[in-house]
Amino acid sequence: MENKIKEANGEKFLKGTFILTIASFVVKVIGSLNWIFVSRILGGEGIGLYQMAFPIYFFAMTVSQAGVPVAISIITAERVALKDIFGARRVFKTSMLLMLATGIFFSLMTYFSAHWLIDLQFIRDERAYMSVVALAPTVFFVTFLAASRGYLQGWQRMTPTAVSQIVEQIFRVITMIVLADLLLPWGLDFAAAGASLGALAGAVTGLIVLVYFHIKLNRDIEKNFATELENPTPESTQETSWSIIKRMFKLALPVSAASIMLPVVSNLDLMIVPQRLEVAGYSVRQATELFGYLNGMAVPLINLATILTASLAVSIVPAISEARALKDNDRIFRQTAAAVRISNFVCFPAFVIIFFLATPISSLIYNAPGAGDAVMISAVSIILLGLHQVSTGVLQGLGHTTIPMVNMILAAAAKVFLNWNLTAIPTFGIMGAAWATAADMGVAAFINLYFIYKYIGYKMEVGQLLKTILSAAIMAISVKFFHDFTMAQWSSEVISTFGAVFIGCIVYFAATAITGSLLREDMERIPMIGKIGVKIFRRIGIFKN
Numbered sequence: 001m002e003n004k005i006k007e008a009n010g011e012k013f014l015k016g017t018f019i020l021t022i023a024s025f026v027v028k029v030i031g032s033l034n035w036i037f038v039s040r041i042l043g044g045e046g047i048g049l050y051q052m053a054f055p056i057y058f059f060a061m062t063v064s065q066a067g068v069p070v071a072i073s074i075i076t077a078e079r080v081a082l083k084d085i086f087g088a089r090r091v092f093k094t095s096m097l098l099m100l101a102t103g104i105f106f107s108l109m110t111y112f113s114a115h116w117l118i119d120l121q122f123i124r125d126e127r128a129y130m131s132v133v134a135l136a137p138t139v140f141f142v143t144f145l146a147a148s149r150g151y152l153q154g155w156q157r158m159t160p161t162a163v164s165q166i167v168e169q170i171f172r173v174i175t176m177i178v179l180a181d182l183l184l185p186w187g188l189d190f191a192a193a194g195a196s197l198g199a200l201a202g203a204v205t206g207l208i209v210l211v212y213f214h215i216k217l218n219r220d221i222e223k224n225f226a227t228e229l230e231n232p233t234p235e236s237t238q239e240t241s242w243s244i245i246k247r248m249f250k251l252a253l254p255v256s257a258a259s260i261m262l263p264v265v266s267n268l269d270l271m272i273v274p275q276r277l278e279v280a281g282y283s284v285r286q287a288t289e290l291f292g293y294l295n296g297m298a299v300p301l302i303n304l305a306t307i308l309t310a311s312l313a314v315s316i317v318p319a320i321s322e323a324r325a326l327k328d329n330d331r332i333f334r335q336t337a338a339a340v341r342i343s344n345f346v347c348f349p350a351f352v353i354i355f356f357l358a359t360p361i362s363s364l365i366y367n368a369p370g371a372g373d374a375v376m377i378s379a380v381s382i383i384l385l386g387l388h389q390v391s392t393g394v395l396q397g398l399g400h401t402t403i404p405m406v407n408m409i410l411a412a413a414a415k416v417f418l419n420w421n422l423t424a425i426p427t428f429g430i431m432g433a434a435w436a437t438a439a440d441m442g443v444a445a446f447i448n449l450y451f452i453y454k455y456i457g458y459k460m461e462v463g464q465l466l467k468t469i470l471s472a473a474i475m476a477i478s479v480k481f482f483h484d485f486t487m488a489q490w491s492s493e494v495i496s497t498f499g500a501v502f503i504g505c506i507v508y509f510a511a512t513a514i515t516g517s518l519l520r521e522d523m524e525r526i527p528m529i530g531k532i533g534v535k536i537f538r539r540i541g542i543f544k545n
Helices: 002-065 068-081 085-119 126-154 159-186 188-224 226-230 234-238 241-279 284-305 307-325 329-356 358-366 369-378 380-397 402-422 430-456 462-490 493-515 520-524 530-539
Strands: none
Touching: 002 085, 002 126, 002 159, 002 188, 002 241, 002 307, 002 329, 068 085, 068 126, 068 241, 068 307, 068 380, 085 126, 085 241, 126 159, 126 188, 126 307, 159 188, 188 226, 241 284, 241 380, 241 402, 241 430, 284 307, 284 329, 284 358, 284 369, 284 380, 284 430, 307 329, 307 380, 329 358, 329 369, 329 380, 329 430, 329 462, 329 493, 358 369, 358 493, 369 380, 369 430, 380 402, 380 430, 402 430, 462 493
């Protein structure tokens, strides 16, 4: 019976990851298609007006949430694990009141600061004013949206987040395209503001979807936890709202600071990389082009390759929090080990594909073969970013939200140092900046892993890691051989590249099964396809009965 419960917990954790991964992929595909249509309507100038307003909205949105959704997820998971349903609901009500206050405040701040930002030349084009104003009310709704998702994730219900993300993106895109086109005759400023209203439409519809899932959750609570609701623990009834808020901020502020670090690091890149490329001997135009290759082409590919690990990081927070509340150290250890194995299992083949096919991929996707070098070196970041995301999720689940933030600061310092020195070396150039980005992820990931070892005794399974590396090496040989051979035969980049990816994935999957880097228990817990895969491997003799 105990093994069945453990297995169910593992399946819940991986099922959540699977659901969020699919949702993230769908959202990115819809978003990519959206920019094709919106760019055609607004043109470069109109997109520029939209992009001038969006960073203001993004900053207000980040600060207004202040990492509270992660804190809600952690505290809710703890309460649910202890069957303190009254306490879990109280956390939700308190967080909603907090989000009401911060949402109103930052929405008003965004609205009333629009003129001030233009007058002080933070926004260089006064036509962006309407876009900022259009985005202001969205901040209010997005804070509720994020907090609501955090609470449902605390119950380890990832489907509401996934469905609301997809619905939000669909309505955002439709509104952006329709309003941008309808308002274009009034001028680019109106059209850009219309596109900005897409965020509001998306947030409102996403929130409506979550209301449905909250009603569904409440019905399940009334059905399954009636006794716990009638007999709340003394600690729950005596706990004040202020003590809940203090705990939230203790967990949330480091998460918020870490989120703010991302745009800070991007701005540091903007200040350092082009300047140091000029020192390396490139012209201003060449430096700008190379910087675009790295940030505009390589980085999106890296983010796309780590969709699953980003979802894994979200799913593991409440799973670890629940196990910690129950003082189930064995479960914490097993979930951490499984998360790291899955991260390596997914990220190594992604690294192989992007590293060995960097130039063909850059040509096919971006029509920019010159981006090949930046993309190739950036591929190293995939493995390290995956480890960083997962290890951050584990530490947050353990309640140590400050550690990942401090580690990100240390890693950012290392990145600045390497950017300054490597990028200025002519033989490195933009590849030096790509190596600096990889080092940034690596430093943060390995310090995270050190603290995970300190708190739960987990060390990366070296034997399992070597098997994964061997499988990836076999895949790399097949990818390189197939691509070069088919290019020599047919001279078709499309056939050679996509064929190499397809063959490489088959070879990698077979190699992991043969070498044992893919564990049976990990495969069994993969939703939908896991049990089918185990049956197939049993028949061919890879998995024993």
